[in-house]
Each structure stands twice: as structure tokens, then as C-alpha cells.
Amino acid sequence: MARALINIPQKAKRGEIIEIKTLMSHPMETGFRTGLDGQLVPRDIIEKFVCTYNGEVVFSAHLYPAITANPFLSFTTIATESGTLVFSWTDNKGETQVQTASLQVE
Amino acid sequence: MTTTRRQFSLLAAGASLALVAPARATPEKMKVAIDAFTGGKPVTEGRVKFEISLLVENGNSVPLSVLVDSPMTKDNHVTRIGIFNEKNPLPDVAIFHLTPRSGRAQIATRMRLNDTQFITAIAEMSDGTYFSAKKEVVVTMPACVEE
Numbered sequence: 001m002a003r004a005l006i007n008i009p010q011k012a013k014r015g016e017i018i019e020i021k022t023l024m025s026h027p028m029e030t031g032f033r034t035g036l037d038g039q040l041v042p043r044d045i046i047e048k049f050v051c052t053y054n055g056e057v058v059f060s061a062h063l064y065p066a067i068t069a070n071p072f073l074s075f076t077t078i079a080t081e082s083g084t085l086v087f088s089w090t091d092n093k094g095e096t097q098v099q100t101a102s103l104q105v106e
Numbered sequence: 107m108t109t110t111r112r113q114f115s116l117l118a119a120g121a122s123l124a125l126v127a128p129a130r131a132t133p134e135k136m137k138v139a140i141d142a143f144t145g146g147k148p149v150t151e152g153r154v155k156f157e158i159s160l161l162v163e164n165g166n167s168v169p170l171s172v173l174v175d176s177p178m179t180k181d182n183h184v185t186r187i188g189i190f191n192e193k194n195p196l197p198d199v200a201i202f203h204l205t206p207r208s209g210r211a212q213i214a215t216r217m218r219l220n221d222t223q224f225i226t227a228i229a230e231m232s233d234g235t236y237f238s239a240k241k242e243v244v245v246t247m248p249a250c251v252e253e
Binding site for chain 2 (some may be wrong): 032
């Protein structure tokens with residue numbers, strides 16, 4: 001898989017609700033299109049997205065082919081303590097890509 | 107029984123239609139997908155603020171956002187948000203799992219639209235009730251047409 005962009009504030013106040021935006025570079029090939037050879041292009045999509053915050057799952061999503069190429073996801077979480085957020089994207093072949101971001105809570 | 111010429115041509119037409127017509131979700135299929143999500147429980151309209159363009163030129167990327175009216179406490183929060191469509195090849199779009207640590211029941215993403223259709227957003231509450239909102243989106247150039 002490829003690159004992901006993660007937009008998260010570097011610092012937050014304790015108890016503040018922060019918005020997290022992620023953009024993953026991925027074709028999200030639906031498996032419904034025919035290629036130039038007349039054959040169906042095999043499905044290649046990200047099916048599962050998980051975000052953990054210091055080890056605890058705070059958000060996850062199950063995606064279907066109706067989600068656009070380069071899937072964009074935005075969600076919120078409460079800034080509880082300084083730590084690491086781990087983002088993982090898993091495709092339908094079982095391959096997972098992981099990225100992390102750190103958050104400082106004051 | 108011998109097959110008459112007419113029967114044969116009808117059969118052939120039917121078979122080729124079945125081959126050519128791509129599988130598509132229908133309002134009925136969307137209902138089945140929603141029932142699978144809710145376990146057949148009743149869904150009440152309201153509490154869900156669903157934002158999506160009413161008219162889009164390009165169905166390849168349509169931004170949408172959902173905000174559910176919920177205190178998001180341990181005892182009273184949104185557990186899942188599901189997005190469903192009527193006319194894409196599959197009725198499901200995405201299912202989001204939220205937790206009390208979400209703070210706010212708010213998500214945003216971008217979806218493909220194959221045709222003008224109703225999109226439904228359903229929120230599952232921690233007490234097992236379901237709330238929904240639906241929007242009709244007019245699409246002038248559907249997704250899935252270009253190769």
C-alpha cells in the first residue's frame with residue numbers, strides 16, 4: 001500500500017474533543033468494472049480502518065466499494081492523555097498498513 | 107415439450123439481459139442491508155443530521171457527513187453509524203463504530219454514487235434503538251461509467 005495523510009492537532013487541552021482526518025492513497029477498485037481486456041478488474045479495496053489511542057480502540061470503520069478511491073475519513077476523539085494514536089488500514093487481501101501520530105495533552 | 111421459435115428468442119433475450127445487466131442494489135436490497143444492520147428493529151427518523159450535496163455533477167467523489175444528537179456518555183452513546191444506498195452495485199457504503207471516547211458522534215467521508223438516489227444514514231444507540239435520516243442526491247454524471 002502507499003502513503004497516508006493524517007491531520008491531527010499536535011497539542012490539545014485535557015478533555016477537549018479533537019477532530020482527526022485521514023486520507024489513504026488507495027485505488028479502492030470496486031471489482032465491478034471491466035478492464036480493456038473485457039475481464040472484470042479484481043476487487044482491491046480497504047475494508048477495515050482502526051484507530052487506537054494509547055492501545056484502546058476509539059474508532060473503527062468497515063468500508064465497502066462505494067467509498068471513493070483514496071478513502072477519506074474524519075472522526076473525533078477526546079484528548080485524555082498524551083500519547084500515540086495508531087491508524088491501520090487493512091485491504092481485502094489482508095494486508096495492513098499502519099501509521100502513527102503523537103498527541104500532546106496539557 | 108418442443109421449444110417454439112418465439113419461446114427460444116424470448117429465452118435468449120432473457121439470458122442475454124441477465125448477462126449484460128450489472129448487479130445493482132435496489133430499494134429492496136437496501137432494506138435488506140438495513141435490516142441486517144438493525145437486526146430488523148424499528149428505525150425512527152430524527153436525531154441524525156445527514157449532510158450531502160443535493161445535486162452533484164460527478165458521482166465519483168461525493169462528500170458526506172453525519173452528526174448524531176447524543177451526549178456520548180458511557181451509558182448513552184452512539185455505537186454505530188451505517189450509510190446505505192439504493193442504486194450502487196452494493197447497498198452498503200460504510201459502517202462506523204464509535205465509542206464514548208469519540209466525544210461527539212460525528213463522521214465524514216466521501217462516497218461514489220452510481221445514479222440519482224436516496225442515501226440513508228442510520229445511527230445505532232447504546233440502548234439498542236435506531237435513528238435515521240435520508241437524503242435524495244441528483245447525480246448528473248454517475249460513478250462507474252469510465253473505464
